[in-house]
Amino acid sequence: MTVKVVLGVSGGIAAYKACELLRRFTESGHDVTVVPTAAALEFVGAPTWAALSGKPVSAEVWSGVHEVPHVRIGQSADVVVVAPATADLLAKAAHGLADDLLTNTLLTARCPVVLAPAMHTEMWEHPATQANVETLRRRGAVVIEPAEGRLTGADSGKGRLPEPAEIFDLVRAVLDRGPDMRPDLAGRKVVVSAGGTREYLDPVRFLGNRSSGLQGYALARTAAARGAHVTLVSANVSLADPAGVSVVRVETTDQLREAVVAATATADAVVMAAAPADFRPVSVSEAKIKKADDGSAPAIELVQNPDILAEISRDRAREGAVVVGFAAETGDASGSVLDLGRAKLARKGCDLLVVNDVSGGAVFGSTDNEAVILGADGAAVEVPHGTKTALAHVIWDEVARRFP
Template sequence: MRVLLGVTGGIAAYKVALVVRRLKEDGHSVRVIPTESSLQFVGRATWEALTGEPARSGTFENVPSVEHIMLGQRADVVLIAPATANFLASMAAGEARDLLGNALLATTAPVVVAPAMHSEMWRNPATEANIATLVARGVHVIEPAVGRLTGADSGPGRLPEPEDLVAALYAVAGRMQIDTHAASAATREWGDLGDVRVVISAGGTREPIDAVRFLGNRSSGHQGFALAEAARERGADVTVVAANVSLPLGEGISRIDVETSSELADAVRSAASGADVVIMAAAVADFRPAESSAVKIKKDGHPRVLELVETEDILRSLIESKSSHQIMVGFAAETGDGAGSVLDHGRAKAVRKGADLLVVNPVGATVGFGNVPTAVTILDATGEVVGTSSGTKLVVAHAILDQVAARLPR
């Protein structure tokens, strides 16, 4: 599982290094977010060496990856240890003063806090009220141990021992039905697409009728661009072939703009030659005009017949020529009709195309297109359902990439 570990500015922070080691030994992926004050006790290099992951503190340290949101979204469980009185107050107030505060507001994962402070601070009515607020919101609180504190003081407020913190974390994860077994950890890294080369097509092609008119579709490119952003967040080297998309892309993503299905085919074929994963999210025209006029066609009072010819099946040609290590992902935007449902048509397409994964989604004049929530069913090459997802296009993008990551050679 993915553990997001927040370390705040108490001297007990040194104990948490052993928590990280135990979690890593058990096969879990850990990202540490230290607050700036905690770095007075344990340095950033320690957390990065133990986890093999960056240990950033500031909201603006890695803006292109939108880490202040992504870290919270991707976490399976969150542990704050030690949780100082000051941080508990900030957390109860819903403040987003730094990267850790932002990530907590962005997560829907179970949150566990392990308070550590002097006894007087622990018993202070303000701290007691903050703890009650957090508990009412569903936060799990590990009671402080009783024992030696800083200096000569003793009493309640001591951070529990590392093995007790890990046991409490596993207990919460178990109740929330989170997989705590190492067997699944290999496919659940924070950067599980590190150094993976991903090519994504996005948008909708336009096939010219004359100098000003074209045959097109409603695709906006939002899902393809969400896939690009999600893949970049997970460490991939991403190239997007964008067909008539006006949306911006984040830094670090290569972009190739095209217009027609023929241009898209050439661009994707060229980019795919060195790719590990190809995701055909673009809505490619099935037909194009047999002839296109170089000038605008004028009205003359007579009906006109537009002869259409089929365009190349780009996904099929990519599958037929792919290397053994490549993963091919196709999309099936379906409406359903008298011959079958959306899923029926999707299953038939999965078997016909032979892509490693086929993402099926219902579309229509008011469904699926644009920056709106969506729902998908993910099929394998035999047409069997291997996953479903619904929500924002970024949420769906991560669900698709979960399936991709699980199929990458290790």
């Protein structure tokens, strides 16, 4: 199915990055109409947009008047994406101004609207901009949090346009919801952990696991697409930061625990998708452990790591917060995968437990997943084989149902 995308581009230096975003949409088979502002055309000319989209481009309502473009473009769109969205564009959209083709399109659109702000830190943090962002979110628009990093010139800070690949993935998460898409997590603060922790034996060796972080990142991305303020605690992954998400990087289980506990103080939901190591060495060698001449192996004494899921489930930092855990099980002589999952749910004390059958290494590193979501209330939701994004949406559906 061809998706009709309107790509709005406003007048910021990051307009050049929208060329890559446009390329991703067109190469995925989408029908893209580019609607730049007059200021955007000072950064990237109309011929570039026309060549990349395969369509004529105009910033004015007076071009092709017989087709009523200021109404038709918004009415026929499946999604409107504005990248970059400047402070000026956000202000006009929040106040319903319509002085060019893009702002007219935003007023007539009845589809999901995704705005990717990019501006200097001071402009983003100004109370006027923040008020405009809250107004737009309250009306149902998805306003992505800007990234932190190098800005124009030598400046650095929050206000950088997220990478086009991550904006594209977030828009896909929006489209995955289809006509049911609405920012149902707007105003909610959520914490997601992802990846696998490392417990060092010496400066170069560690105990670890096979977690890729893909499911946790899908959870963070879809939460942002549904309007949440997302903190992602990321342990040892090689993935790009999801658009609109605050990322805290950790290595060890102790660091993961510290970051998660700190972030849960104001969280409405915590999803522990990371795979913390169950054990760590009692001591860590300051120098690389050498092979012994006699061929003997060193004895490594282990101690159990803290149980983060059980701790945050027991000591709720916020009344009514929903806590979600994951269980990667293979089944054994003591019970099936679901038997072990139900026992873990009772033992951990969380509200939901996502149970994966990882027999034979399934799930790890794959873009697909399947699971059963068990609830402390006795619910059991089977999620068939599909993308990790699809599973993430079902998990957030179950979380949203449990909010007070």
